[in-house]
Amino acid sequence: MKLKNILIYIVMAFIGVLFLFPLLWSAISSLKPEAEIMNYPPKWIADFTLINYKSVLAQYPYTGWMMNSLIITVLSTLFVLALTTPAAYAFGRLNFKGKKVIFTLIVSMLLIPIQAYIVPLFLLVSELKLLNTFAALILVAGANVISVYILTSFFKGIPNELEEAARIDGCKDFGIFWKVMLPLTKPAVSTVTILMFISNWNNFLWPMIAIRANALKPLTVGIAQFMGGANSTAQFQYGTSLAAACMAIIPSVIVFLSLQRYFVEGITNSGIKG
């Protein structure tokens, strides 16, 4: 029994190291001057310096990218919630013709990867003269499917008694939505919020195609320039690219840790229940 426990904790430690080690080693490397980074054999302790961070901030519009990402992500998330909460309420609580067909049509889009419609999407957005605008990203984000799915199954799960009681008290449809249903949706809305926040914050392909102006790029697209990708203009250096990467880890991890509970529920709900 004891041996088994020791083994289990060794495996757990291994898992922890497996996921943390790449991040830790990159953070340590980013704190070394370029010449030290290339030192062989690699050392865990060195003369740590912030020089790489300073040069990223000085040479690139990094804080601008981060602000762009923040603005795009917050507005996209709010837009998704504003559109999908009422729509999910209709699917979850109201009776109307064609409900099932429309809902199935929407949910079936979950299987279609963005690659299958990105060319027409690009043509549409350029026809609307929305290329190089945040609106191109926010509008596309608004057509989100998974949040309709999660919120609908949440609305379905609310007991009828609450609604009936409200109707007896004289509440009309909109009153029921505002005063009875919305206050109840906090857990589901939190879940959708965190899922939308992370997916919009991490979004890459569509922003790269829709936004070409360097000053308007979100962080994801800006950061990609630090590697040998097609858009690379930088003279390649490990120090600066690792510093750029490590600075981007911080907001992701803070948002994740503070909303972790909802995030886990979100992953779970988006797949299993419904």
Added chain:
Amino acid sequence: MKSQGKVAALFLLPYLLVFLVFRFGPSVAGLFIGFMKWNIVGDAQFAGLANFKKLFNDPIFWVSFKNTLLFLLLTLPPLIVFSLLMAVLLNQKLRFRNAVRTISIIPYVLIPAVVGIIWNWLYDNNFGILNYYLKLIGLGPIEWLTSEKWALFSIALVTVWSYLGYNMILYLAGLQDISADLYEAAKIDGATGAQAFMRITLPMLKPITSMVITLTLVNTIQIFDQIFVMTNGGPGTATLTLVQYLYGTAFQNYNLGYGSVLGIATLVILIVFVQIQSRLLKLDD
């Protein structure tokens, strides 16, 4: 019950409008553009099945097709098996289990380009720490990203690293839905832990497994960012997946019609794989 059509319309219309214009419309249009000969400057011309014919005679398409299949085969089994094992382990009452769970999801929430940068550094041929450790145990060095032999495998490894925690969460939720009584009963009947796992856990998790496979397929077939940042399809065409090829065709060479056909091909592969998994999992009943 009475129909609430008018109210429903008010609640639905804003979303439906955005959905139809920016999701459904483009998805349907994708199919039509596939029949067009269309460069971004000129007008679209009807090209019939020319783009589809071109697809079958295009050696680069077949390379990217093969790479995409290989990539799915390299990532799917570990993403299912290891995430399940991790979930079973971390479902037990253990100290630090919440910490380990949290740590293992962190890669999933990181920006994929950031993950790419980090792993490019670990994979560096000369100064990378992976080759350093390999050397210590008398192996390597491996040209992780610069040799045609290893590049796709190396990227698959990063993908597995990124998504394991996410899949584990799905399995954890599934495990928590299995009634403890079943295990109690099995214990009374003298079943060993391994038997309980094979006879109770696995069968009860079948619906979850089906879902995890589907989600993993949807997620991995779309992987673009990491490859773009790490190898951009190279060396040669060793990591050129369909999605990579699509991007180059449509948005660097501006052949929109053919790009759209590549998008449809991606969708077809996805559907075929999802069908295969649902058949396979049902056959076991």
